Every structure is written in C-alpha cells, then in structure tokens.
Amino acid sequence: MQFSIKKLLPHVLVLLGFVIISLAYFNPVLKGKAIYQNDIVQYIGMSKQQTDFKAETGEETYWTNSAFGGMPTYQLGARYPHNYIKKLDSALRFLPRPADYLFLYLLSFYVFLLVLKVDFKLAVLGALAFGFSTYLIIILGVGHNSKAHAIAYMPLVLSGILLVFQKRYIVGFLLTTIAMGLELVANHFQMTYYLMFLVIVLGIAYLVDAYKKQMLTHYFKSIGVLVAAVALSIALNATNFLATKEYVKESKRSKSELTINPDRSPKEVTSGLDRDYITQFSYGITETFNLFIPRFTGGGNAEDVGKDSATYEAYRKLGATTTQAAQEVKRAPTYWGDQPIVEAPAYVGAAILFLFVFALFLVKGRLKWWLVGGTLFSLLLSYGKNLGFLTDFFIDYIPLYNKFRAVSSIQVILELCIPALAIFGLVRLFNDFESKDDKLKALKYSAIITGGITLVFLLFKASLFDFVGSNDGFYRQSYGQDFVDALKTDRKSLFTQDAIRTLILVLLSAGVIYLFIKDTLKERLVIVIFGALILFDLVGVDRRYVNNDDFVSGVKMSKPFQASEVDKFILNDKSHYRVFDLVSGPSKPSYYHNSLNGYNAAELRRYREVFDFYIAQNNINVLNMFNTKYIVAQDEKGNAYPYENETANGNAWFVKSLKMLDSATEEIKALDSLDSKNKAVYSPHKALEYFKNIKNDYVIDSLATIKLTEVKPNYLKYQSNNTNKGFAVFSEIYYPDGWKILIDNEEVNHMRVNYILRGMEVPAGKHTIEFKFDPDVVKTGSKITLASSILLGLLLISGLFYEFKRNNKPSKV
Incomplete structure (x- = not known):
C-alpha cells in the first residue's frame, strides 16, 4: 500500500498543479468574475x-x-433523464468556467502521454504545450465552449484506444467507453467527427504494424473490443444521440428540397450545407506558418499596434484626435490571410514545433507515422477551397463531411499530434538507445530547417509577401491609399517582431539540446528549461488575445x-x-x-x-x-x-381553401403573394395521406372563431367554435416529430402548410384543441441510457476487481 501511495503521489501533485495553473491563467474567476x-x-x-x-x-x-x-x-x-455520464462530466469540470476546460485539456493530455509510457515529468510538458496551444485558449475567449469541451476529451479517448492495442483489454475498454461517452456529452459532433479521422489514421498505422509483426489476430480482437466500447458510449448518450439524429433531418444541415435561391437563381442541390458555406473559413496555404510564427499573417482581425505605429499616424492624418487614434489602433485590421474573420492565429509554439521537427529524425515506428499522418491530413483538409480538389472529394464522397462548416477547425487534430510527437523527441533525446551522433545529426537538421526558414522569411519578406489583406479595397475606398500603406507597414512590423521572437526560441531550444548532448546540462534541468520556454512562448501569445481584460462581473454574464x-x-x-x-x-x-x-x-x-x-x-x-x-x-x-x-394573422385562423402545389419550390414561391388569412398551400410530403381525406374548399361562418387560451413553451391550448367543418392554420412552426395533438382528448394528426406552419381539419362545433410537445425520442433514449449506465457500472466494478486481483496476485517463486 505504501508503494502504491508513493507511485500515486507525483500524479496527485501534478493534478494539483494543473488546478493551480488553470486558476492562475483565468485568475479573475477567483473574484467571482466571468x-x-x-x-x-x-x-x-x-x-x-x-x-x-x-x-x-x-x-x-x-x-x-x-x-x-x-x-x-x-x-x-x-x-435529459438518467444522463449519468453528464453528471460525471460535471464532476470533472469542478473548477469555475473557463478554468474547468483548461484543466480538462491538461488532465486529458497528461493521461494520454502516460498511457504512451512517457515519464510523468515529460507528460506535464506535453500537457502544457497542448493546453496552452493558442487556438484552444482562443475558443474559450469567444465562447466556443462545446468545441473546447469535445477537444478536451480527445486525448482521453485516444488513451483508451491505445490501452486496448497494448493488450490491456479490460482497462482499455472501460476507459474508451467512459472517455467516448464524455466526448459525446460535449455535443460537438464536428469535433468528434474529426477525432474519428485521427482514429482511422491511427488504426491504419497499427494495422500495417500488426501485419509486419504477424499480430493480426490481436489487432482485430482489439478492433472488436473498441467497437463494443464505442457502442456502449453511444448508448450512454442515447437520448441526445437519437434527438440529434431526429433533429438533423429537419435542420439546415440536411438536404434542401428547393431548386432556387432567395434571388430565384438556380440552386445547387446538395445533401448537406452549401459548398461555399462549408469552405468559407478555409486556411490559407501561406497561413500555415502561423503555427510557427504567431503573427505571420498579421495575427487577428483586431490587433493592438500601439501609438508608435504607422496606422496611428494615418488616423491622425485623417483628422482623428489623439484619443480617437489611440482607441482605433487597439483594433487595427492587420490580418491579411485568406479567412473572413480570425480572432487570433492558431499558434502551436516555436519551441514545440522545433521539437516536433527534431522528433522526425529520431522517432521511429507506428507512433511517428500516425502522428505525422494526422498532422498532414488535418493540415491539408484545413486548406478548404485553397486545396479544392481534395476538399471537393471529401464534400462529395465522404459521409457526413458536408454537414459541417469552418473546415479550418480540423486543425485541432494537428494541435494534438504536434505536441505529442514533440515530447517523444525529448523521450528519444533522454534515452540511451540513440547515439550521440544521431542526436547531433537530428539537432543539426532541425535547427537548419526551422531556423533557416525563419531567417529566409526575415531576409526576404519584402519579395516573398505583399502583405495585402482581402478587405484592403474597402479600407482604400474609405480611408485612402495612405491608410492601406500604413496597415501594410504595421503588418510587416508584426511579422518581423514575431519572426525574430521565433528565431530566438528556436536557437534557445537548439542550444539547450546541444548542451545536454554535450553533458553540460542534466535531464531534469532540460525539462525545467523547456517547461519555462513553452509557458513563456505560448502563454505570452495567448495573453495577447485572452486575458484579464476579457472578464466582467458574474452578474453581467448571467x-x-x-x-x-x-x-x-x-x-x-x-x-x-x-x-x-x-x-x-x-x-x-x-x-x-x-x-x-x-x-x-x-x-x-x-x-x-x-x-x-x-x-x-x-x-x-x-x-x-x-x-x-x-x-x-x-x-x-x-x-x-x-x-x-x-x-x-393572429394565433390561429380558419381558411377558405387549400391548394396543393407540385413541389416545395412552388410552395415557397407562393408565399410571396399568398392571401394567408383565407388560403393555404401545401406540397407533397410524408403527411400526404392526411390530405387525401380533407377538402379543398371550406365555408367559414362569420361567427367562427379559434382562440388560444393557454400557452407554455411545450403546450398550446385552443378553443374553436365553428358551425361548419373547417381547416385551421396555426402560426406555429411545423415539426414532424414529438408533437401530440388532441381534439377533445382524442389524438389526431396535423400537417405542414404554407411551407413552415401547422394546419389541421377541425370538426364542426365547439372543441378544445391541444398541442403537447412530448417527444418519444426522449422517452426511448432515457430508457437506453439508464440500462447502459447500469451495465457500465457493473462492468466497471467487475473490471476494477479483476485488475486489483491481477495486480495483487502473489508472484511465483
């Protein structure tokens, strides 16, 4: 027991450190701010x-x-009822938001590296590099919480998968189930979808390795275990999963039935989002170097260039007061990349990228190839329309790819892979399996590549880049050419400052490794120095975009x-x-x-x-x-x-006539001039059987009424009075699932009219009409989540008992 406590103590201290670091970065939360x-x-x-x-x-x-x-x-x-995996997630996110997400970043990546058998001290370095990657901090600043939530659990899912491939089937199954369940709790299916791509890359690397080592039986056994784990994780989130599956058919992520655009031009028929909408946020190929030099393409859309800037002088020449000019330069439009809006660059760190390149020359085998494969895969797909042939192939042929927008966000995969491989560069540096000559050779090549690229950019920036932004035409028209020239001057200045910063970090990183190889620095000191470099590097950039100034009183946010x-x-x-x-x-x-x-x-x-x-x-x-x-x-x-x-029109009304049109396109066109108080239109859909039993013309008594008498978000009650059978239109959105409609406590059907509203035939006389939103999908899903939660609990108890017995089995003499 003492031995076990001694082994656990470093990890406990690390977790306490992560709590302190998370609260320190977002320290205003300690004062009740948000x-x-x-x-x-x-x-x-x-x-x-x-x-x-x-x-x-x-x-x-x-x-x-x-x-x-x-x-x-x-x-x-x-x-949803019985969503116990959500309760576990809430327990893990015990810190005030957004410190809770930063803590999850750190914890999840730390576990990931431990599973890869990395020493805990290096695992801490990797966790810091991942957690403070600029994009991951920026999305917390703008409120993409569900995205951050899903990204945070990605390394934990990979941990479970890797444990299974390491033949730790029981622990791997349990961790994969729980981690994937937590991943789905985040409810950001785009990020989970991207994680699937990385898992496929990992699976291919392991398949090739298993074939070479004649271990295909183990490989396919592992796949079976993982499929079962994912199935159970989906069952744990059954209600949300089923509700989302139902909803997505009606959401704008689904295929449109229209053949025209709002301007009446022909519409491209797709099964998902519009192609231009999907690729609107496409990463520029030149912009790739933002990963290495933070303000390579000017940073974000609103950078503070200061009073010493050319932009400040340009504002003054335009007639702005010193105060006005000082305010304007705090949000100067210095970004000159390809995307319409960028809050900040997706910077992963100069020191980390140096170590990543260093690792390319030292790390061998399947680990290297799935991490490098994941990096290249995500980078190429992030280019979107700037690498059109690849993106078009995925939109047209890869299932579900056309359901998601902002293709540049797939870079979350490389933001996981790069620090992971970078840490393994240090692992290989510290072990004795590599010769000093190999280490020196890797150091030389990585220093030449990273330092050389940065030096070339510094020396030849004027001839390599024009520093022209996509919105410069607007600024030229509004403020004149001199203002645009001032912007370009400041863009060059930011480029130069950050390129020099990156070059210094590369040289420091290379110097530390060189001194270690020459036995001047000890391993522990190297880890401390790289920890300092990573924090200085990433936190320094992060604080430009997310800092204490972004916090307000808790009341203001609530x-x-x-x-x-x-x-x-x-x-x-x-x-x-x-x-x-x-x-x-x-x-x-x-x-x-x-x-x-x-x-x-x-x-x-x-x-x-x-x-x-x-x-x-x-x-x-x-x-x-x-x-x-x-x-x-x-x-x-x-x-x-x-x-x-x-x-x-009011809440509901009787119409005189119904008319069936040939298509959804004709139906939406008819709304332009439709006399909706007296007429309704519809087009064929799955409720067409209902229409076969109704009339096309109705007599409306002058005293006929239908009034809304009770309103709740999920309940509407009407009283109708009509001497004749009538057809009522309700000013409520039609949604095909979940609504129960009662006339005098007897369930009836309703249908979609006027493209978007509810309609139904109402018998003559006085009647009570009720609409209740009581979705079956929630009831069904809740039963599944309850049963699967009980099953997981039993499996967890059994698995932990088995592992305890196995680890405490007396060794044979």
Whole structure:
C-alpha cells in the first residue's frame, strides 16, 4: 500500500498543479468574475425561456417559442433523464468556467502521454504545450465552449484506444467507453467527427504494424473490443444521440428540397450545407506558418499596434484626435490571410514545433507515422477551397463531411499530434538507445530547417509577401491609399517582431539540446528549461488575445441583457405574439420575447429558407403569417421603435381553401403573394395521406372563431367554435416529430402548410384543441441510457476487481 501511495503521489501533485495553473491563467474567476464570451451571451438569450420554465415548474421543456419562431431545445442545452455520464462530466469540470476546460485539456493530455509510457515529468510538458496551444485558449475567449469541451476529451479517448492495442483489454475498454461517452456529452459532433479521422489514421498505422509483426489476430480482437466500447458510449448518450439524429433531418444541415435561391437563381442541390458555406473559413496555404510564427499573417482581425505605429499616424492624418487614434489602433485590421474573420492565429509554439521537427529524425515506428499522418491530413483538409480538389472529394464522397462548416477547425487534430510527437523527441533525446551522433545529426537538421526558414522569411519578406489583406479595397475606398500603406507597414512590423521572437526560441531550444548532448546540462534541468520556454512562448501569445481584460462581473454574464424601453413597452402586451427585431442583435429579442430572431448554427432548415426568402426582406405577408405583432426598427431619428403590425394573422385562423402545389419550390414561391388569412398551400410530403381525406374548399361562418387560451413553451391550448367543418392554420412552426395533438382528448394528426406552419381539419362545433410537445425520442433514449449506465457500472466494478486481483496476485517463486 505504501508503494502504491508513493507511485500515486507525483500524479496527485501534478493534478494539483494543473488546478493551480488553470486558476492562475483565468485568475479573475477567483473574484467571482466571468469571462465575456459572445457565443455564450447569445446562447443565454436563446435559452432564457427554457431556463425560466425549468426554474418555475421543475420540468424540462424540449421546445422553445422564443427563437426562430419556435424550435426543439435539443441543441440548446436540453437536459435529459438518467444522463449519468453528464453528471460525471460535471464532476470533472469542478473548477469555475473557463478554468474547468483548461484543466480538462491538461488532465486529458497528461493521461494520454502516460498511457504512451512517457515519464510523468515529460507528460506535464506535453500537457502544457497542448493546453496552452493558442487556438484552444482562443475558443474559450469567444465562447466556443462545446468545441473546447469535445477537444478536451480527445486525448482521453485516444488513451483508451491505445490501452486496448497494448493488450490491456479490460482497462482499455472501460476507459474508451467512459472517455467516448464524455466526448459525446460535449455535443460537438464536428469535433468528434474529426477525432474519428485521427482514429482511422491511427488504426491504419497499427494495422500495417500488426501485419509486419504477424499480430493480426490481436489487432482485430482489439478492433472488436473498441467497437463494443464505442457502442456502449453511444448508448450512454442515447437520448441526445437519437434527438440529434431526429433533429438533423429537419435542420439546415440536411438536404434542401428547393431548386432556387432567395434571388430565384438556380440552386445547387446538395445533401448537406452549401459548398461555399462549408469552405468559407478555409486556411490559407501561406497561413500555415502561423503555427510557427504567431503573427505571420498579421495575427487577428483586431490587433493592438500601439501609438508608435504607422496606422496611428494615418488616423491622425485623417483628422482623428489623439484619443480617437489611440482607441482605433487597439483594433487595427492587420490580418491579411485568406479567412473572413480570425480572432487570433492558431499558434502551436516555436519551441514545440522545433521539437516536433527534431522528433522526425529520431522517432521511429507506428507512433511517428500516425502522428505525422494526422498532422498532414488535418493540415491539408484545413486548406478548404485553397486545396479544392481534395476538399471537393471529401464534400462529395465522404459521409457526413458536408454537414459541417469552418473546415479550418480540423486543425485541432494537428494541435494534438504536434505536441505529442514533440515530447517523444525529448523521450528519444533522454534515452540511451540513440547515439550521440544521431542526436547531433537530428539537432543539426532541425535547427537548419526551422531556423533557416525563419531567417529566409526575415531576409526576404519584402519579395516573398505583399502583405495585402482581402478587405484592403474597402479600407482604400474609405480611408485612402495612405491608410492601406500604413496597415501594410504595421503588418510587416508584426511579422518581423514575431519572426525574430521565433528565431530566438528556436536557437534557445537548439542550444539547450546541444548542451545536454554535450553533458553540460542534466535531464531534469532540460525539462525545467523547456517547461519555462513553452509557458513563456505560448502563454505570452495567448495573453495577447485572452486575458484579464476579457472578464466582467458574474452578474453581467448571467444576465447579459437589459430591457430597453422598447422591450418594456412590448412586454406590457400579455397576449401571445411574435417580435421581429431589426435593431437589437441576434438573441437579445429571444431573451425577452417570442422572436423571429435567433442565434444558432443549426436552426430548422425550412425556417432558415423562409427567413432568407422573405423575413429578411421584411415581407409583410410572411410576417403576418407568423403572427408578428411587433416589428422593432429605427425611427426617423435612428432610435429603436416598436411598430405595431395591425395586420398580423393572429394565433390561429380558419381558411377558405387549400391548394396543393407540385413541389416545395412552388410552395415557397407562393408565399410571396399568398392571401394567408383565407388560403393555404401545401406540397407533397410524408403527411400526404392526411390530405387525401380533407377538402379543398371550406365555408367559414362569420361567427367562427379559434382562440388560444393557454400557452407554455411545450403546450398550446385552443378553443374553436365553428358551425361548419373547417381547416385551421396555426402560426406555429411545423415539426414532424414529438408533437401530440388532441381534439377533445382524442389524438389526431396535423400537417405542414404554407411551407413552415401547422394546419389541421377541425370538426364542426365547439372543441378544445391541444398541442403537447412530448417527444418519444426522449422517452426511448432515457430508457437506453439508464440500462447502459447500469451495465457500465457493473462492468466497471467487475473490471476494477479483476485488475486489483491481477495486480495483487502473489508472484511465483
């Protein structure tokens, strides 16, 4: 027992160190402050209605009316019954946000390197290099929490897989199951999808190695164990998985039925996102060197170039005061890469990249090839439209690839692979299997390559690069050529400063290794020095973009929106209606009202299409159809003003006629001039059987009414009174799954009309109509998660008992 405690103590101390480091970097959280994350602010606005409903009733709603006219909450942080793997995740993220994610980065990568049998001291170095990789810190600054969450568990998933391949089948199975379960909890399927690519690369490397070593039986046994582990991990997340699978068919990630664009031009028919949308954020090939020299292409879209800059002088010449110029240069548009918006460069570190190149000459075997393969694979795919033939192949032929945008984010794979191989460069440096001559040769080549490239850039930057940004035409038109020339001068200056910085770090790294090879420095001191270099290097760049200035009071983040006079005026109206806000931003309207606005990367496809065709154009016919009672726009003085729309259709109404059109395209075109108060249109879809049993024309009594009498996010109740059988249209988004419709407590069907709304035939007389969102997918998924959680618990107890007995079995004399 004493021996076991002695072995565990270093790891306990390391974890305590990770806690301290995470809190130190994000130290304002200790004062109750919160980092201002724009995406999280928007999420708070979107999820306010469901949060309030849970607080008031103790129940979870899986539908919200507050955004995009109405949508499921599956992608808005919905919580499901029996989601015990989520509780484990919450326990691991015990630190205040975002320190919790940084801690997960460090912990997960540390375990990964330990599984690769790296000494714990070097594993700490690798964890620091991974955790402080600039991109991983930046996404915390802007609020891409689910992305950070998924990335953090990637090394842990790899750890489980590697344990299985190391013939530790039971421990590997359990760790893979739990880690993959946690990966899926993060609910960022794009990152998990990219992880799958890396696992495939790893699998190919191990397959080749197994073939060479005649160990194919072990290889395929390992694959079987891993398939079982992944299946169980999916079962642990069954509710979210099934709900997402259901939802994605209706989201804008699915295939559109339209053959035209909003401008009526022919539309490219795809099974996923639009090709231009997928590749909008394509990494520039030149931009690759941002990984090595942080501001190689100018850094981010808003860099602080200081008062000594040419841009400052240009602002002064344009007539800005010293104060105005000083403010403007804090967000100078110095970025000149290929992407439309970049918060910061995806810098992995000069010292780490030097060690990565050094490792290329010393590390041998399958480990090297899957890490190098993963690096090259992710880099090439990150180029997107800049390497069109490869990207087009993946979009057209690789399943699910066209469901995700921002192809540059696949670089998270190389941000994992590079520090891993870099650490193995130090492992080989410290072992005695390599000769001093081989180590000196590797050092010489890596120094020549990394130092030489940097020196070439420094000496020939003027002839190699033009430092022209994609938006320079706008700045030239707005501010003149002299302003653009000033920007280019400052871009060159940033380039030079960071290139010199990188060259110094390369020389220091090379010098440390040289002194070790010459027996001047000891191993422990080399580790300490590289730890200092890595932290100085990465944290120094990270703090340019995410620092204490980004924190605000906790209250401001928990309640980021303040009701304006316009909001207060609208809220005085206690009826049920929608608001279209042209002034307040994407999700503030959702915070206070049932809104047509919203902020989500996967809203319902048909709603997005109607929005692009009509709502964004302020088409009053379509706004009426959604019962848009208030339109917030600017008045003559530029102030926000709530225009009341007296022609809104109301919550529900009887129409005189129905007309079937040939296609979805014809249906959406008809909305432009449709008299939606009296007519409804539809096109063939899976509810067509319902339409066969209804009439096309109806008589509407002058006294016929249908009124909304009760409203909850997941429940609507109407009272209808009509002497004739009628057809009612409801100003609510049609969603094919989950809604239970009752007329006088008897379940009936409904259907989609007017491209996006709900419609149904209502019998003559007085009736109570109820819409309840009670999705079967949640019930089914919850049963599966409960059963799989119990199974995992039993397997975990059995596995740990087996490992305990095996490790404590008396050795034979």
